[in-house]
Amino acid sequence: MDNELFDIIIIGGGPAGMFAQYYAGLRELKTALIEATPRFGGQVSALYPEKKILDLPTFINITGRDLIDKLAKQSQLVDSKSFFNSQVTDLQKKDDLFEIEINHHAYLRSKSVVVATGSGSFSPRRVSVPGSDNAEQGGRLRYLLPDFKNCREKSFAVVGGGNTAVDYANELIDHGKKVSLIHRRENFRALESSVSKLENSELVSFYLPKRIASLDQQSDGISIELEDLKDQNIEKIKVDQLIGGYGFTASSAIIDAWSLSAKKYRYRFATDSKQMSSVPGLFVIGDASAYPGKADLIATGFGEAPTAINSAVEYFDPDRGGPQHSTSLDPKKVFTDD
Numbered sequence: 001m002d003n004e005l006f007d008i009i010i011i012g013g014g015p016a017g018m019f020a021q022y023y024a025g026l027r028e029l030k031t032a033l034i035e036a037t038p039r040f041g042g043q044v045s046a047l048y049p050e051k052k053i054l055d056l057p058t059f060i061n062i063t064g065r066d067l068i069d070k071l072a073k074q075s076q077l078v079d080s081k082s083f084f085n086s087q088v089t090d091l092q093k094k095d096d097l098f099e100i101e102i103n104h105h106a107y108l109r110s111k112s113v114v115v116a117t118g119s120g121s122f123s124p125r126r127v128s129v130p131g132s133d134n135a136e137q138g139g140r141l142r143y144l145l146p147d148f149k150n151c152r153e154k155s156f157a158v159v160g161g162g163n164t165a166v167d168y169a170n171e172l173i174d175h176g177k178k179v180s181l182i183h184r185r186e187n188f189r190a191l192e193s194s195v196s197k198l199e200n201s202e203l204v205s206f207y208l209p210k211r212i213a214s215l216d217q218q219s220d221g222i223s224i225e226l227e228d229l230k231d232q233n234i235e236k237i238k239v240d241q242l243i244g245g246y247g248f249t250a251s252s253a254i255i256d257a258w259s260l261s262a263k264k265y266r267y268r269f270a271t272d273s274k275q276m277s278s279v280p281g282l283f284v285i286g287d288a289s290a291y292p293g294k295a296d297l298i299a300t301g302f303g304e305a306p307t308a309i310n311s312a313v314e315y316f317d318p319d320r321g322g323p324q325h326s327t328s329l330d331p332k333k334v335f336t337d338d
């Protein structure tokens with residue numbers, strides 16, 4: 001691996017980085033994708049593989065897992081290397097080349113870099129009440145949806161009122177599970193159609209405006225003590241599993257420590273209309289990039305990926321010319337196994 005020179009190195013194997021890898025392959029560039037975890041998929045694989053994604057073109061709905069499988073198949077069609085378990089621990093620019101340090105000891109060089117690191121590494125916002133540590137250790141309190149293929153539990157409670165909680169609850173009812181939805185307000189901050197779906201389901205019981213006062217993990221379920229926030233009345237419900245749906249916080253500590261620093265906008269890399277950062281040759285896409293009006297959606301990253309790749313080519317090889325439409329590409333030349 002050491003010191004190999006690439007045209008473009010993509011840092012991060014979430015949906016944005018994966019599509020950038022495929023698109024760079026269509027342009028027959030020498031590329032590598034570097035991913036810190038053992039697998040592709042970023043937030044989609046880590047946080048919501050079972051959720052149905054409704055806001056992507058061409059798919060009426062597709063689970064996170066299926067989307068990432070399809071992206072992986074697509075990027076395997078082109079000639080590009082992928083390095084897993086490889087965290088980029090430092091990034092420097094020396095003369096006109098970027099030096100990428102991996103896991104503190106290996107190095108790659110590249111003419112340009114596309115950063116697709118999302119918002120860094122994710123951890124859930126925890127439910128913190130008496131009994132929650134015990135329930136988490138015993139597995140009755142979790143923060144991700146279960147693998148439905150092996151899921152015997154029938155009744156669930158979900159706590160939270162934003163997109164995470166509402167998406168989780170909808171996914172559970174799609175799998176025929178009963179859901180008690182607990183939220184401290186009377187309305188939800190989530191996609192309107194998702195909220196309507198919940199409100200029309202017979203499988204959902206709403207506990208509003210209520211907060212969890214304590215948890216009691218038991219051998220046959222979890223007992224949840226709820227306090228009504230209007231009249232302070234206490235009631236108890238019991239379910240097989242409680243799922244925390246308060247969302248996730250991201251940490252970009254490793255990326256913030258890179259030697260190369262580029263301008264930030266709202267704690268992310270500020271990018272221009274070519275997806276270029278304040279450092280020439282350093283492009284940023286997906287959730288890692290920010291500009292006024294940015295929407296943190298998978299579809300946004302899919303659009304930014306070709307822009308960044310084409311801008312990178314213009315940066316390191318201005319004579320090469322602009323992109324062609326894929327209709328004029330020769331599949332035999334572009335696809336490795338065609």
Ligand SMILES: Cc1cc2nc3c(=O)[nH]c(=O)nc-3n(C[C@H](O)[C@H](O)[C@H](O)COP(=O)(O)OP(=O)(O)OC[C@H]3O[C@@H](n4cnc5c(N)ncnc54)[C@H](O)[C@@H]3O)c2cc1C
Nearest residue numbers: 012014015016036042043087088117118286287296297298
């Ligand atoms: C619960 C939830 C539900 C969502 N639902 C939807 C939805 O329905 N529709 C939608 O469009 N969007 C949804 N989103 C948002 C969507 O998941 C993100 O916009 C999308 O994942 C961003 O993709 P990305 O490739 O930019 O980053 P990410 O998916 O965050 O991937 C970044 C990758 O970079 C890697 N990485 C980070 N740092 C390094 C490093 N130093 N070295 C190497 N690799 C590194 C990470 O391991 C990760 O794999 C949801 C998000 C959440 C949390």
